[in-house]
Amino acid sequence: MDIFIAIVQILDSTIRLSVPLLLACLAGLFSERAGVFDIGLEGKMLVGAFAGAAAASVMHSALLGLGMAILISVAFAMIHGFASITHRGNQIVSGVAINFIAAGSTIILGQAWFSQGGRTPALQPGERFEGIILPGANAVREVPILGPIYSELLSGHSILVYFAFAMVPFAWWVLFRTRFGLRLRAVGENPAAVDTAGISVAWLRYRALICTGVLTGVAGAYLSMVQNGGFVKDMTAGKGYIALAALIFAKWKPVNAMFACLLFGFLDAAAIRLQGSPLPIVGKVPVQFMQAMPYVLTVILLAGFIGKAIPPRAGGVPYVKER
Amino acid sequence: MAQAAIELIGINKSFGAVRANRDINLEIARGTIHGIVGENGAGKSTLMSILYGFYQADSGEIRVGGKPASIKTSNDAIALGIGMVHQHFMLVDNFTVLENIILGAESDALLKKSIAKARSELERLEREYGLEVDPDAIIEELPVGLQQRVEILKALYRGAEILILDEPTGVLTPAEADHLFRILKQLKEQGKTVVLITHKLREIMAITDNVSVMRQGTMVATRETKKTTVEELAELMVGRRVLLRVEKGEAEAGNVKLAVKNLTVKDSRGVTMVDDISFDIKAGEIVGIAGVAGNGQSELLEAISGIRRAVSGSVMLDGKPIDLTGAADPGELRDRGLAHVPEDRHHVGLVLAFEENENSILGYHHDPRYLKGPFLNIDAIMADAKDKIEKYDIRPGNPRLKTANFSGGNQQKIVLAREMEQDPGVLIVGQPTRGVDVGAIEFIHKRLIAMRDQGKAVLVVSVELDEIRSLSDRILVMFAGRIVGERGPEATEGELGLLMAGVERQEAAE
Numbered sequence: 066m067d068i069f070i071a072i073v074q075i076l077d078s079t080i081r082l083s084v085p086l087l088l089a090c091l092a093g094l095f096s097e098r099a100g101v102f103d104i105g106l107e108g109k110m111l112v113g114a115f116a117g118a119a120a121a122s123v124m125h126s127a128l129l130g131l132g133m134a135i136l137i138s139v140a141f142a143m144i145h146g147f148a149s150i151t152h153r154g155n156q157i158v159s160g161v162a163i164n165f166i167a168a169g170s171t172i173i174l175g176q177a178w179f180s181q182g183g184r185t186p187a188l189q190p191g192e193r194f195e196g197i198i199l200p201g202a203n204a205v206r207e208v209p210i211l212g213p214i215y216s217e218l219l220s221g222h223s224i225l226v227y228f229a230f231a232m233v234p235f236a237w238w239v240l241f242r243t244r245f246g247l248r249l250r251a252v253g254e255n256p257a258a259v260d261t262a263g264i265s266v267a268w269l270r271y272r273a274l275i276c277t278g279v280l281t282g283v284a285g286a287y288l289s290m291v292q293n294g295g296f297v298k299d300m301t302a303g304k305g306y307i308a309l310a311a312l313i314f315a316k317w318k319p320v321n322a323m324f325a326c327l328l329f330g331f332l333d334a335a336a337i338r339l340q341g342s343p344l345p346i347v348g349k350v351p352v353q354f355m356q357a358m359p360y361v362l363t364v365i366l367l368a369g370f371i372g373k374a375i376p377p378r379a380g381g382v383p384y385v386k387e388r
Numbered sequence: 389m390a391q392a393a394i395e396l397i398g399i400n401k402s403f404g405a406v407r408a409n410r411d412i413n414l415e416i417a418r419g420t421i422h423g424i425v426g427e428n429g430a431g432k433s434t435l436m437s438i439l440y441g442f443y444q445a446d447s448g449e450i451r452v453g454g455k456p457a458s459i460k461t462s463n464d465a466i467a468l469g470i471g472m473v474h475q476h477f478m479l480v481d482n483f484t485v486l487e488n489i490i491l492g493a494e495s496d497a498l499l500k501k502s503i504a505k506a507r508s509e510l511e512r513l514e515r516e517y518g519l520e521v522d523p524d525a526i527i528e529e530l531p532v533g534l535q536q537r538v539e540i541l542k543a544l545y546r547g548a549e550i551l552i553l554d555e556p557t558g559v560l561t562p563a564e565a566d567h568l569f570r571i572l573k574q575l576k577e578q579g580k581t582v583v584l585i586t587h588k589l590r591e592i593m594a595i596t597d598n599v600s601v602m603r604q605g606t607m608v609a610t611r612e613t614k615k616t617t618v619e620e621l622a623e624l625m626v627g628r629r630v631l632l633r634v635e636k637g638e639a640e641a642g643n644v645k646l647a648v649k650n651l652t653v654k655d656s657r658g659v660t661m662v663d664d665i666s667f668d669i670k671a672g673e674i675v676g677i678a679g680v681a682g683n684g685q686s687e688l689l690e691a692i693s694g695i696r697r698a699v700s701g702s703v704m705l706d707g708k709p710i711d712l713t714g715a716a717d718p719g720e721l722r723d724r725g726l727a728h729v730p731e732d733r734h735h736v737g738l739v740l741a742f743e744e745n746e747n748s749i750l751g752y753h754h755d756p757r758y759l760k761g762p763f764l765n766i767d768a769i770m771a772d773a774k775d776k777i778e779k780y781d782i783r784p785g786n787p788r789l790k791t792a793n794f795s796g797g798n799q800q801k802i803v804l805a806r807e808m809e810q811d812p813g814v815l816i817v818g819q820p821t822r823g824v825d826v827g828a829i830e831f832i833h834k835r836l837i838a839m840r841d842q843g844k845a846v847l848v849v850s851v852e853l854d855e856i857r858s859l860s861d862r863i864l865v866m867f868a869g870r871i872v873g874e875r876g877p878e879a880t881e882g883e884l885g886l887l888m889a890g891v892e893r894q895e896a897a898e
Contacts, residue, residue: 258478262492263463
């Protein structure tokens with residue numbers, strides 16, 4: 066039974082840890098499916114996290130914090146759009162620049178406004194998103210097997226966790242069942258086809274980037290307002306890049322993206338859980354090894370274990386009319 | 389004369405210093421097939437792009453159905469009933485036929501209704517015009533001819549009354565092209581207007597009612613097709629008399645230069661593309677390989693030139709074997725006097741981002757002539773490039789110009805000059821005149837004949853039957869990876885066409 070509880074707990078933290086990855090991964094899905102590579106997921110999450118925590122702590126409202134996180138993140142997405150869609154700049158360079166601006170500006174502004182070494186003040190209750198206890202969660206706690214699964218694993222998460230997982234079918238539906246989705250996928254494959262069909266390539270790609278901005282904003286807010294009680298510098302810690310790896314691993318499909326992110330989340334959760342405790346057969350494993358696992362896995366997966374991943378064909382290429 | 393579907397009056401368009409269209413006047417009668425011919429860069433595509441709202445004219449007036457029209461975007465053109473089938477299809481390769489057809493013409497924000505509507509509309513179009521295509525097929529899995537049909541359906545679905553086709557047969561097999569022409573004639577009978585842009589004069593003669601000729605951005609003439617000839621049109625296009633069929637003397641075949649024996653080659657998917665082929669080429673003759681694209685010609689060329697491994701068989705060059713296991717690299721073969729002009733000059737023959745002079749020595753850059761110690765001898769390379777430019781009439785004649793900025797015909801001349809000027813014993817040429825203008829075709833053909841007359845062995849692979857018949861001393865026909873027949877240059881088109889379609893072979897099997 067102890068092992069069962071331990072597994073439930075690991076899975077529970079798997080869910081919590083995979084949420085920011087999942088949101089970022091879906092964010093990347095929208096922009097890459099539209100043909101805009103976005104290496105700046107990391108930066109947009111970071112400014113979202115900062116803006117969310119800062120606004121929540123100043124305005125004493127978690128919702129206003131979330132709104133600000135989304136607003137600032139979308140603004141950064143628009144900068145990326147302006148550089149890479151309107152001015153046809155290199156999408157990688159623009160994305161990297163956004164990551165640098167995000168890393169630097171959050172620390173400078175944080176220090177200037179709050180004087181806590183780049184942190185934002187610790188968020189008080191009401192300024193962060195609290196866990197939601199699903200109906201009957203406490204009542205079924207003692208039921209064997211299903212009880213802990215329902216009350217521990219499914220219940221007790223913040224609204225943003227449920228939002229993130231609800232976004233998976235929603236993103237699928239938008240991409241594959243709506244006009245907007247059809248056009249968005251088309252523009253990532255062959256923008257000239259979209260252009261000659263009388264649809265604006267630029268406006269379509271901007272709208273895709275707005276979706277990206279909203280999702281990275283929520284991802285950032287989750288980091289600083291749910292997982293942590295405030296903003297800490299560089300708190301995204303490479304999650305934006307792992308999300309990109311997950312996106313490739315998922316072959317640019319929403320449901321695959323969820324499983325890819327859960328896998329990365331699981332490795333993270335297992336690494337935390339198993340720190341210091343001996344493993345069967347191999348014995349005691351250094352902490353650093355476990356912490357490195359998600360990154361090692363990323364490299365292995367990307368090195369070709371995933372079969373052929375075909376990216377959107379027009380990805381990374383600014384659209385220029387012939388001649 | 390019937391009422392005009394489209395009138396263009398005084399259209400001008402410049403790209404920077406280049407005047408792509410100057411003072412164009414054109415009237416296209418309703419319910420006719422109107423051909424527009426001209427060399428590459430004559431401004432045909434620009435003119436049609438203006439009509440389709442892709443570009444906007446600097447000045448001039450467009451009238452559609454007698455009324456002045458303002459066409460600022462493709463949407464405006466679509467609303468006026470103008471549809472376009474582009475030379476490079478504007479299709480999303482991994483979408484289904486239906487998805488491609490509704491893209492941009494969806495009826496509401498959700499796809500379900502649009503798809504259902506398109507499906508029934510497609511059935512109607514299929515009945516009316518015989519445009520059959522599986523609505524749920526993925527585009528990239530369809531043959532090119534069907535992809536083009538989807539483009540036509542796309543335009544018709546949007547209610548096109550005027551259909552513009554830009555070089556529609558460039559990618560089609562002869563049979564597919566014939567089918568396309570039947571469809572176009574049917575569209576005409578239903579009252580639609582068809583504008584056909586091409587540089588293939590035979591097509592113009594076969595199908596159009598009227599034809600307009602463009603040269604260097606101007607409209608030089610409009611003729612009733614019945615009252616003109618191929619010779620007149622060619623002359624109008626190029627501005628001088630053109631020989632459509634090169635004159636050549638009898639071949640004086642010498643020793644065997646290249647001997648292919650029992651060669652079998654598989655493609656990257658493991659499908660046998662060249663199946664136990666044997667032939668040889670003698671000094672002083674041109675051997676042409678005819679066939680519908682995709683019957684193993686490409687793989688054969690690649691194997692002989694050392695780009696692709698062969699499964700079995702042998703190739704002897706000057707009596708000595710070529711290593712076909714993959715160890716033979718093209719550079720070694722070049723040193724042994726085998727030059728190769730690849731089918732796909734953009735991906736294999738040239739580095740488009742390089743300057744002309746760099747491309748003109750590509751692959752021969754180890755030659756001491758172009759070196760000064762470990763460095764490139766820029767002066768020698770430049771002099772050499774200028775020499776080739778002059779000999780092959782490459783235009784513009786600037787060796788420092790980026791290769792991408794040359795027209796298709798001139799790019800082809802750059803490759804030909806590079807390979808022919810090395811004075812190889814064996815020359816292998818794939819699609820010598822694909823996408824090349826009438827004037828340049830004449831030049832290239834003359835050069836190939838000249839190579840033959842110097843006693844070189846020349847292998848020409850082309851999907852253009854005319855070209856094969858006019859150049860070759862012997863014609864081999866390939867079908868499904870095998871050589872299904874050998875004929876002399878006097879073979880008729882019909883005879884070769886049957887061989888290319890594999891008819892004879894099937895009959896023999898039955």
